[in-house]
Structures are given as structure tokens and as C-alpha cells.
Amino acid sequence: MRDLNIGTKVGLELLTDKWNALTLSNLTAEAAGFMVLREKVRGISTLKLLTVLAKLxxxxxxxxxxxxxxxxxxxxxxxxxxxxxxxxxxxxxxxxMGAE
Structure with a gap:
């Protein structure tokens, strides 16, 4: 393989932003309020969380x-x-790696 395909690039771009991965990890199929999610995703600003949610x-x-x-x-x-x-x-x- 000489280069990553476009799908791989999109997936990696999404997951290399820790806020995307943390937000996805803290959501469920059942809808939860914004402030509940905001408390779960520690360290993220309100504006950044809104931006991440809009992108997702x-x-x-x-x-x-x-x-x-x-x-x-x-x-x-x-x-x-x-x-x-x-x-x-x-x-x-x-x-x-620790066992070696």
C-alpha cells in the first residue's frame, strides 16, 4: 500500500482528536442532556463540546x-x-510489552 485510502484518512482524522473519541465514548443510544455529557467529558470547554457534537x-x-x-x-x-x-x-x- 503506497498511501492510505480516503476512508482510512477520515477515520484517523476523527479519532486523532481526543475530544471526538472521548465524546463518543461517553454517549449512549439513549439521549442525555448536554450538561450531563459536559460533566462526563472532563476538561473540555462548553464551546469545544458543542463544536465536537456538531461535527459528530x-x-x-x-x-x-x-x-x-x-x-x-x-x-x-x-x-x-x-x-x-x-x-x-x-x-x-x-x-x-510489560511481560517481556
């Missing part, structure tokens, strides 16, 4: 209500599962 909604990963509640779409749930698998892989690598 544009990518059809997050849905919102008129009362500022946010939840994962079916696509968002799938990506959240993929993130959990990536985390598990990373944890295995770290454990194996």
Missing part, C-alpha cells in the same frame, strides 16, 4: 433534540464498539 452529528454519529439532548445513532453505536475493541487491543499490547 454532521457525520451521522450523534443525534440531538430541540432540548439539547444528545445520543448515538446506530452508526455511532457501531463506532463506539470499534473504539472499545481498539482500546482492548491497545491494553493487550501494553500488557504483552
Amino acid at each position: 452529528e454532521q457525520l451521522d454519529l450523534v443525534t440531538s433534540t430541540e432540548t439539547y439532548e444528545y445520543g448515538l445513532t446506530a452508526t455511532g453505536v457501531k463506532l463506539q464498539q470499534d473504539l472499545a475493541n481498539l482500546e482492548a487491543w491497545g491494553n493487550r499490547v501494553i500488557t504483552e
